[in-house]
Amino acid sequence: MMKDEELVKLMADCVELANDDDIKILKDMLTGMKQKLENKRGTYIEPLLQMKRQINSDTYELTVPVTPLINNNLDIVHGGVTATIIDTAMGMMAVNSLPEGYAAVTTQLNIHYLAPGIGNELTCKAHFVHKGTKIMVLESDVFRDDGKKIAHATGSFFVIKK
CATH class of the missing domain: 3.10.129.10 (Hotdog Thioesterase)
Incomplete structure (x- = not known):
């Protein structure tokens, strides 16, 4: 599992390199993951x-x-x-x-x-x-x-x- 600081750096690098479409996809992916973690969806693929x-x-x-x-x-x-x-x-x-x-x-x-x-x-x-x-x-x-x-x-x- 990544350490928190590695994850934060990875996210910052992705945001820095991303265009508008990339940012929307990243936001959608994180929103989907949050829905799964909050038990609002049964799988990761469904919200993704x-x-x-x-x-x-x-x-x-x-x-x-x-x-x-x-x-x-x-x-x-x-x-x-x-x-x-x-x-x-x-x-x-x-x-x-x-x-x-x-x-x-x-x-x-x-x-x-x-x-x-x-x-x-x-x-x-x-x-x-x-x-x-x-x-x-x-x-x-x-x-x-x-x-x-x-x-x-x-x-x-x-x-x-x-």
């Missing part, structure tokens, strides 16, 4: 990506703002981030359908990337294809804010006891 979720009986919807943090060197959303959004939406749909004491883990994820991730935000909509007691299969689509579908995915999840 500023995930907003909406769930109903048929779908789980996850929306993420497009920021420089999630872009690749082509200035489009990194495919791995798109995969994370997909896996999170489908996984949360699966987990939220289970009784207390059970969880679901990804066993397979198949993604078809259809268009670049650009714009102001991405929205992933997940739903069940099959809901068994041991295996669940879900499907999801990711859309840009202009309505263009950028990815289609299927995923299998194994039900486990916590």
